[in-house]
Amino acid sequence: MRLALVGFLLATAALVSASVAPADSPKANELGRIMILEYHKIDYPEERWTRTPENFRRDLETLHARGYRLQSLNSLVEGRITVPAGTTPVVLTFDDSSAGQFRYLERNGAPEIDPKSGVGVLEAFIRENPDFGRAATFFVLPGAKPPNNLFNQPALEGRKLRWLVEHGYELGNHTLWHANLGKYDEATVRAQLAEAQVWVQRHVPQYRLRTLALPHGVYPRDVTWALSGTAKGTTYRHEAILMVAGGAAPSPFARSFDPVRLPRIQAVERDLRHWLSHFDRTPGDRYISDGNPDTLTIPANKRDRLRTDLPTNQQIIEY
Numbered sequence: 251m252r253l254a255l256v257g258f259l260l261a262t263a264a265l266v267s268a269s270v271a272p273a274d275s276p277k278a279n280e281l282g283r284i285m286i287l288e289y290h291k292i293d294y295p296e297e298r299w300t301r302t303p304e305n306f307r308r309d310l311e312t313l314h315a316r317g318y319r320l321q322s323l324n325s326l327v328e329g330r331i332t333v334p335a336g337t338t339p340v341v342l343t344f345d346d347s348s349a350g351q352f353r354y355l356e357r358n359g360a361p362e363i364d365p366k367s368g369v370g371v372l373e374a375f376i377r378e379n380p381d382f383g384r385a386a387t388f389f390v391l392p393g394a395k396p397p398n399n400l401f402n403q404p405a406l407e408g409r410k411l412r413w414l415v416e417h418g419y420e421l422g423n424h425t426l427w428h429a430n431l432g433k434y435d436e437a438t439v440r441a442q443l444a445e446a447q448v449w450v451q452r453h454v455p456q457y458r459l460r461t462l463a464l465p466h467g468v469y470p471r472d473v474t475w476a477l478s479g480t481a482k483g484t485t486y487r488h489e490a491i492l493m494v495a496g497g498a499a500p501s502p503f504a505r506s507f508d509p510v511r512l513p514r515i516q517a518v519e520r521d522l523r524h525w526l527s528h529f530d531r532t533p534g535d536r537y538i539s540d541g542n543p544d545t546l547t548i549p550a551n552k553r554d555r556l557r558t559d560l561p562t563n564q565q566i567i568e569y
C-alpha cells in the first residue's frame with residue numbers, strides 16, 4: 251500500500267513539474283507555511299501604507315510566475331486548501347476600505363470599475379491569467395469617516411459590497427470605525443464588532459463576517475470578547491483573528507496553527523521581497539498543494555508537526 255502510494259506520488263510529481271509547478275519544488279508539502287498578504291491603500295505615491303496600482307500589478311505577476319495561486323481565507327481557516335497540485339496558496343487581504351481599493355468611474359452614465367483601483371487591477375490580472383484563481387478578503391470599516399467609509403463612494407457602497415460577495419471575494423470585520431480594542435471595555439468592544447456586521451448586512455443581507463483583522467494589531471483585554479458574542483441585537487462569531495505582522499502563517503494542518511493569532515505579511519516592497527526569497531532559498535518551508543482538498547500530503551519526517559485535531563477528515567499521505 252505504502253509503495254503504491256509512493257509510486258502514485260512520483261508519477262503525480264513528474265506530471266506536475268512538467269506543467270505548473272516550480273521546477274525546484276514539485277513535491278507536495280501541506281505542512282509548509284502560507285503568506286497572508288496585507289494591503290492598505292492602492293494609490294499614489296508609493297509609501298509605507300500605499301502600494302501603487304502598477305506595483306500591485308507587479309506583485310500579482312511575481313506571485314503568479316513563482317507558482318502562487320489565490321486562496322480564500324475562509325477556506326484556509328476551514329482547512330480546505332483549493333489551489334492546484336504543485337502550487338502554493340497565497341491569501342490577499344485589504345484593510346480599511348480606502349477609496350483606491352475599489353472605485354467606480356462613470357462611463358456613459360453607468361458605473362464601471364476603475365482599472366487603476368485595487369479591484370480593477372486584480373480583475374484585469376485574473377482575466378488574463380484565469381489559472382491564478384480569484385480570492386481576496388476586504389476588512390472593511392462601515393462606520394469610519396471618509397475616505398475609509400466603505401471605499402468612500404457612499405451612493406455606491408452597497409453595490410460594491412454586493413459585487414464583491416457575488417464575485418467570490420470575502421468581507422471581514424475590522425470593527426465599526428477602526429477602534430483600538432485594547433482601549434475599551436467589554437461592552438464597547440462587542441458593540442464595535444457587532445455593529446460592523448449589522449452595517450454590512452444592511453447591504454448584503456445574511457452575510458456573516460467570519461474573520462476579524464485587529465485594528466493596529468491590538469487585542470482586547472480578553473480575547474474571548476473578540477471571538478463571539480451578542481450585542482446590539484446581533485450575534486457575531488469570528489473563526490480567525492488576524493494580526494498586522496508576524497511573517498508567514500503556519501499550515502492550517504500544523505500544530506503551530508493558531509487561528510486566534512494568524513500572522514500576516516505587510517505587502518510592501520521590502521517585506522515581499524524578503525519572503526519571496528525566503529521561500530526560494532528554503533523550499534521545504536513552503537506550502538505546496540497536492541491539489542486534492544480531501545488528502546493531506548506531507549513528508550514523513552514532519553509527521554510530528556501535524557495537528558492532533560485536524561479540522562477535516564483528510565486522508566494523510568506520507569512520502
Ligand SMILES: [Zn+2]
Pocket residue numbers: 345346424428464465466
Ligand atoms: Zn486597519
